[in-house]
Amino acid sequence: MDVWFIILISLSLCFCIKFLLHLLSNSTKTNQSKTGKLPPGPSPLPFIGNLHLLPKTTVDLRSFLRSLSLKYGPVTTLHIGSEPVVFVTSYSAAHEALVRNSAAFSGRPSIVPLSSVLSNNRKDIGGSPYGQTWRVLRRNLNSEVLHPARLKSYSLERKRILGTLVNSFNQCFLHGDQPVRVFDHIHHAVFSFFILMAFGDVNDSTIREVERIQAELIFNYDQFTVFCSWPRLGKLLFRDRWKRYSNILKSQAEIILPLIRARKKLKQEESKQSELVSYTDTLLDMRMNDDQDQEAGKLEEADILSLCSEFINAGADTSLTTLQWIMANIVKHPHIQDKLFAEIKAVVGEGAEEIKEEDVQKMTYLKAVILETLRIHPPSAFLVPHAVSEDAELLGYRIPKDTTVNFVTSLMGRDPKEWENPMEFRPERLLNRGENGEPDGVSDVTAYKMMPFGSGRRICPGKRLALLNLEYFVSNLVWNFEWKPVDGEGVDLSDKEEFLMVMKNPLRAHVSPRIK
Template sequence: MDVWLIILASLFACFSIKILFTLLFSSKTTKKNEPAVKGELPPGPPPLPIIGHLHLLPKSNIELRSLIFNLSQKYGPILTLRVGSKPVIFVTSYPIAHQALVKNSAIFANRPPIVPVSYVLSNKRKDIGGSPYGLTWRLLRRNLMSEALHPTGVKSYSFARKRTLETMVNSFKQCSQHEAVRLFERLHQAVFSLFILMTYGDIGEDALKEVEHIQYTFLVSYAEFSVFASWPRLGKLIYRNKWKRYTDFLRRQYDILMPYIRARQKLKQEKGKEVDLVTYTDTLLDLEISEGASNQGKLVDADVLSLSSEFINAGADTTATMFHWIMAYLVKYPRVQAKLFAEISQVVEQGAEEVKEEDLQRIPYLKAVILECLRMHPPNASLVPHTNTEDMELCGYNIPKNTTVLIGTSIIGRDPTVWENPTEFRPERMMGSSDDNSGEDVADVSSYKMLPFGAGRRMCPGYKYGTLILEYFIANLVWNFEWKAVDDVDLTEKEEFLIVMKNPVRAKVIPRIK
């Protein structure tokens, strides 16, 4: 069951009893619970009694995106759908999204009580993505930003990025020029191995594959288990076989990941601060959570497992998915690939084996290619749901406290009022000029009118690091090889946790460097 449907169905279940009481008893309750801010909700189609708009909701995010786009053409860039009596606000305009997430960042920094992805994948333990806005969330995010994703921490893992790149390049060098190579598996393995190394250290090739397999399998299976986020007790009774599979997954994940957490714990006890390389797990083992004076202490094992698992999945799956999309476009459009190679050639000496990380800032077209792909294919059709912590006005409409607000990033990125010919892949548009010879610097993703990583206090903390990985790997793959299409590259989307390619790209790999 799709995450959107789960979220909305959950809201329906929670508020259906309230509707019945409203119908059966006097209007005093309604008056008592009126929002403090006067005004109307954003417009939307007429709801049905009791169920609201549940009958309109499709099963997938891709279908929901089409529905919301069509509704926005009629009702405008901010609209309301109801689940029972509960309004859910959809935003399809960058200025309105910016007003909510940036100008009113603190108000919209909260999450709904249940975010199914977070609930299922973390097994109700601590995480960053789905946690409510508050002291614990701030502490967990600050630890991530100041340790693993701090420039010093990122630099300390440059050897790992270089080693991962060498492994990937060598695997492609072994391919025949006449062979059709499926790129996804190799790109996916490279990115996951890098994030696993950052999380648990060097655990060996076989262990890497085992961790990658359990993490990715669990990730793409979450939709099957989302029912336990909405109806945990009832779901266990009705879906007994599914509940068994879910608990088996959790048990297997624990059995696979916990030994590496224990190994880091033991290493820290033996070496203390003399550990050669600090992993993300190390920082979690040192972290102390304080929620009031009476509740202080280290994270428990289950929380360390949940947070380390989140770091791998949230970082690796998003990056690997974008990696695949970008390579698909480079294969489909030889002109773009040739232009990128030409720009790299102006920066890197002829015959050099590697495009170094310090060279990347001098390759603006590379950044433009990545930004254009993020515009057309953000990892998620919409951001993780936000809720507001107080009644407020947004774009002239009343948004009651604790309303679920959903930002349609994939619609914003293809808004024809903002982007000329939005379905056309044209990286030049990201260089500040339509002139193909423009040498202007390309700004950060947050400078453009799109929100693939969110904005404000809940913006993805790892987007800069993910962009670095993409730039480094893609620059070197284009520098080392020419990528030619075997057949027509199909850019059809499908939903597999993230929005991925329905038919993974195949290409011929022709070495450039002798």
């Protein structure tokens, strides 16, 4: 034990010395090569920069960045060690960077802990550097999975999952009108849909296994980022944590690889091919280069696993979080629920059993309710970190090449300079008005001064799918049930970070079937 202790202390001292020398070296290089006027910010201390100022939670960090923006403006700099990190808190500054100067701001930092950890350093779209790999992977997702014609092919699966969800709420009512924890019901429904999109027809027990392991990976990611920043030292110092991480990845492979192999086998048996094209099918067909060799450039199984895992969590977790925020606001504001129900009734008429996908396209107030939720409660407080690929300018400040830039989406939608009474939930503010003053539509989310899906070249490719799912499920839940707050409990709209920005106190409500 004494020998191991001496070795561990020696390694730690070596690491600390190396780290300090690296900081000193970087500081010199920064002064020499990153000259120019950086965006303003608090003065950094030697070696640690502004680390001592950073709060522990994302909620506190959001408030801290808001106070910095009031003092220094919408673009501020904090130093992490000797490295500058830029934070953008206004829509106008974000638009200038991500849309007007999209190419320069489309990179990723050399280490994106979230992406690297969750993909086990395999291929993914969210964290890939801006380049050929990213373009090929994103093009495949957009054209083969998220194309409008392909989204239409998943309509029957969406309807089937809705039926299961409606039945689960009905069963709760039949067993006594007790408050229901909404999250428990919608979690399985949302994850089921994305798992079916990823792997095709899968039985419910397997869906629950995939759902469980994906949730386990997500909820533990914060503990595992140390293996990206300091992989060797992390494995030595946090052996139990590394063992748990390895076991999760092993379990994930044991559950998901058989699903990938089953789709591969199905594709090889032409007479048994499925009518539903899954994300896995497109990845099995895809090649990363134009080599004439049929096997050259094909993705490895581990890469397909990583991409499917990213697709499930990026789609399901954000949709689930937003759906709960929408329903919470509908419960909290009965007049909004009444207005929404009236609009649905006007579109589909009395006695309709289901709100169809084509019906929701005619519901402007429904779209406004969803966008207003995304404005105040974007699923993530920040976009995935960007990095500039070349020296760039933003609002007159110089952003040196390779600088990390964070876009604070949770402050953009709450900016009092852009929004009147920004914390008031008022969907009417998003309705377009015709010449007679009556609502005549809702613009696309990119037309508003908020960025829940990002913008520019790195905009979320699943935006169209996310909005379709939210419109479909929200309209049907309001059409089928009346939602009321729990007496004496109300609805708490405070948030906390749990991978995404979720409700601090998950929604509980009385849910009763409507008599139509």
